[in-house]
Amino acid sequence: MRTFLMLCLGCGLLAVACLAPGIGGGFVMDDRASIEKNAELRVDQLQGEELLRAAYSFQPGGGSRAIPMLTFALDQWRGEGRPEAFKVTNLLIHFVTVFVLACFARKLLLMAGWSPKRAALAALLVASVWGAHPLQVSSVLYVVQRMQTLVTLFMLLALWAYLTMRKAQMEGGRSRKYGLLVALFWALGLACKEDAVLFPAYALAVELTVLRFTAKSPRLARGLRNGYAAMTVLAGALFVLLILPRFWHWGPYPFREFSSVERLLTQGPVLFLYLQQILLPLPASMPFYYDNFRISHGLLDPPVTLFAWCCLVGLMVWAWRWRRDRPIFALGVFLFFSGHFITSNIVNLELAFEHRNHFPMIGVILAVMDLCVMALARVRRDLRLVRLGQICGGLAMLMLVAATMTRAYMWGEPMRLAAGTLRLAPQSERAWLMFAATNVDRSGFQPDSPWLESAITANSLGVEVTHSAVMQANVVIYKSIKGTASSEDWLSLEGLVARAPINVQNRGIAGILLNNVDGGLALDKNAVAGVLDVMAQRVDFDRDENLRIATFVYNETERPGRAFKYMRRAVELSPPDDPAIAALFGQLSSIGREDWVLQLRHSFPQ
Known part of the structure; x- marks a missing residue:
């Protein structure tokens, strides 16, 4: 032994x-x-x-x-x-x-x-x-x-x-x-x-x-057979009655x-x-x-x-x-x-x-x-x-x-892993994202870094191969760091967002853009609002997301009136006694938008 x-x-x-x-x-x-x-x-x-x-x-x-x-x-x-x-x-x-x-x-x-x-x-x-x-x-x-x-x-x-x-x-x-x-x-x-x-x-x-x-013990042997049989029947019943209806x-x-x-x-x-x-x-x-x-x-x-x-x-x-x-x-x-x-x-x-x-x-x-x-x-x-x-x-x-x-x-060094994975899965959006992210990590987000330019190139190529909205969002963010983001880049992002499947990654584009705005990145805020408007037509944002977008649109863009629809959606998703909505009404009243408050009060779920 x-x-x-x-x-x-x-x-x-x-x-x-x-x-x-x-x-x-x-x-x-x-x-x-x-x-x-x-x-x-x-x-x-x-x-x-x-x-x-x-x-x-x-x-x-x-x-x-x-x-x-x-x-x-x-x-x-x-x-x-x-x-x-x-x-x-x-x-x-x-x-x-x-x-x-x-x-x-x-x-x-x-x-x-x-x-x-x-x-x-x-x-x-x-x-x-x-x-x-x-x-x-x-x-x-x-x-x-x-x-x-x-x-x-x-x-x-x-x-x-x-x-x-x-x-x-x-x-x-x-x-x-x-x-x-x-x-x-x-x-x-x-x-x-x-x-x-x-x-x-x-x-x-x-x-x-x-x-x-x-x-x-014959009694124990019989108990084992009967116990496992009962367990199997119970597991099947739980699957049919609980798991199946839920999922x-x-x-x-x-x-x-x-x-x-x-x-x-x-x-x-x-x-x-x-x-x-x-x-x-x-x-x-x-x-x-x-x-x-x-x-x-x-x-x-x-x-x-x-x-x-x-x-x-x-x-x-x-x-x-x-x-x-x-x-x-x-x-x-x-x-x-x-x-x-x-x-x-x-x-x-x-x-x-x-x-x-x-x-x-x-x-x-x-x-x-x-x-x-x-x-x-x-x-x-x-x-x-x-x-x-x-x-x-x-x-x-x-x-x-x-x-x-x-x-x-291959797994022992980030760039080896990123490049090797992309070689094995050239049609994978995640493989392209990993390769681009590895480049941008090396850049330290410095505008003059060649690694940042490599990250932009990798994301652009990834968009061509996979039609990834997330990668196009990365393109506008990284180009904004360099100060080279164009209206065509933003229009391309809007188009991809309008067609992309609503999966976890694409749904997160709104948060990515808003986080970078909050972090002080010089993004085109009106262009960000345009992307969010396109997303709102396809994505069911929750209360907090709608409130966050409304705050951004009202305070940071040239057309603050577009914030109202996000406020209304947030109210529709909230009970009348929601403290966050009460705070919203207070803020609107303080800036003289009692008319919005009156309209929003009629939006609570019945």
Whole structure:
């Protein structure tokens, strides 16, 4: 056992070595909002009140995900905001997870009837491949995905405790303390990310394949079967009665370009892509950004939708039929699909992200490993074939390590990542935005910096390729810094805003423009008002947004009368006793606009 544990440490070190070239990279995407610009994470002292404030500062989740947010605060404190400090912690978590995965896999294989030697070797192989896989680059080095990686760690610990508990029940021993560990690790997972709610599905997959609901006590065995059956029925009822009515959209989701039906259809090709990336891990097939992934409007639109769904259904049927003869293969398939149950369902999420495979990839590797063992067992009498298989496996592992280190190296420097991502996803709006943002970060927003000119050029090219309204907004902002923004630039922005899909990025253009005005940037304020007028025809601004736009238009533009419509909309969205609206009426009265106040009082919702 000591030798096995030492080899587990070696697997973890191998995984860290593969990803270490990426430590020098910067923050990307959601890292900026959740970490870099999150003032709540800046703690001066490690005191309870400050740490609690930081732990519950994840606003999109209403204060959930407390454990990763707390660790971000600690990294912020010790590393003074440097991305390297956060990435080192992520690597440490990855190291521990690889170690736990090896221990879990060994226990799982032993309980499936494998010999101790074969179980240990296979467990080490599973942990090594998973830890050194190129997909781990974007899961581990994309700092905010610590939420996902911590969930995987706690789910593996919970499954290890579950196996230990069930082994005791099969042998007639005491299992309560292991049951408490299961509950503890599950609770810790839930404090990291909502994906942890899937733990019962993972446990059910283990029961259906490896454990078979067996126990020394017939009463307990019967209770397990009945309990999981009841849990499955209850979960189905909750989905139909609560989840389905809440999230289903026959038309497009808010700020999306697809409906629930289209999202479900598209998840067939998405899951098929994930399987391709896991089984054929080429960095060129992992662009990181998937915002231009083709939406499926029907089973034959595009035709790959039907093909992908046929393959996925066939894989599930195959696993179900083999669940008794090859339980590890079947379990791996079930874990893959279970791990994607939330993100590939009807919840209003983006279509594809690589980090969603962090736990499900364990299932795929288990399944493939089991097939390889079966194949080697059939040719074990032919030593030449066995040796050939071993050589091929060794070469595959070397290629895997090389691919991961290559990808990690790309992530190790912001411009390398931006340029490499744009090369892999030249049609992606986000890839262009990242490349342009990296240039502007280097410019320090200095008018005479060549990097600022490069950022303008990158945004302009991005507009030509993607017709991005956000990138055109960047063009007018950066040209305004240089003093070269023209009326044609603003008219182009108005035209793109009038045609662009109303997604989260495009909706944020109003805030971007107003923030820069508030920051003192010499934008053409009348042109800004014109863009806001175009946006208001397509975007349902909330009360605060309408009040902010009204204040800007009235105080800063040559046609203050245009502010009235924004005030009226704010009143329509507010109750009569709203203090913000009362303050608005007071301000209007103080400047002699009682006529507006009288009209606005009739706009309250009835």
